[in-house]
Amino acid sequence: MKTLIVAALIFLDIIPHGVPFVSDMQKDLENKVKVEKKQITNNNPPLIDFSPLPNKTAKFYTPSVGANDYEAVDMETGEVLLEKNKDSSVEVASLTKLMTARLLLKDGNLAKVVTVNDLSKMRSDDSRANLVIGDEISYRNLLKALLINSASDAAITIANNLYSGGYNEFINKMNEEAKALGLKNTHYDNPVGWDSTRNYASSNDLQILARTLLKNEEFKKIVSTSSASFTSEEGYIYPLKNTNVLLDGTTVFGVKTGHTNGAGDCLIALTKVKGHDVLFVILGAGDRFYETRNLLTWSNLVYNW
Secondary structure, rough: HHHHHHHHHOOOOOOOOOOHHHHHHHHHHHHHHHHHHHHHHOOOOOOOOOOOOOEEOOOOOOOOOOEEEEEEEEEEOEEEEEEEOOOOOEOHHHHHHHHHHHHHHHOOOOEEEOOOOOOOOOOOOOOOOOOOOOEEEEEEHHHHHHHHHHOOHHHHHHHHHHHHHOOHHHHHHHHHHHOOOOOOEEEEOOOOOOOOOOOOOOOHHHHHHHHHHHHOOHHHHHHHEEEEEOOOOOOEEEEEEOOOOOOOOOOOOEEEEEEEEEOEEEEEEEEEEEEEEEEEEEEOOOOHHHOOOOOOOHHHHHHEO
């Protein structure tokens, strides 16, 4: 049997001719492995490179985007595909609500029911779910209103109730969490996204926050929902309609819109490009949906995975 094994290995040129013993054969094999390892270590890599990073094609060009600040990021690798002013601190409108959602998902119990109490901070032009004062609503349904309908009354209700210190403690927690996540160009002074020189973020910080949130399956499901409704503990029915008109479940799967006079049009869009998830952050746009479509066309043309 040993003779047959040795003969076969000689035929395959794994050991030299004339090696009669298995022990010698094992020594030769061990030496061969050592030589091969040394060759790879000495800058002699394998022929096939399995790098997951996207690669530019010959069709690379600058897309038509009017936004002041934007960033395109490969979700799997974190590779920045395109950016403009990605570290600039600017007003971000309702994209602020992503941090409101982050705190609720991190520190809250979504099954807990809370009371809609004080909405005196609401402004006339706020988007809203038209929550009724005194109504009792679960945090899960408030999260849906916050993310699907961009409801400012849901944001305030969460901020009023989540911590024992109420609204003011919530704002402090927003800034603590921004620091913990390494968001260097972000500061909050409200949970909604009202224009303020003390409420700002950068496109790079927002993509970090969004990518963190998208690891949560409940968040990911909610932001991909076009429409929904819920019934409160008091029997009120609240219909919800997503503010992201690009949402189609095949190319665009979220995440959040925003608009104020100071911030302009804002959008974070989770998209599918050639089977890969790509996140777009657009701030200060004239038309967030048109410019995101341009970025989608651009990424399809200029990148391969």
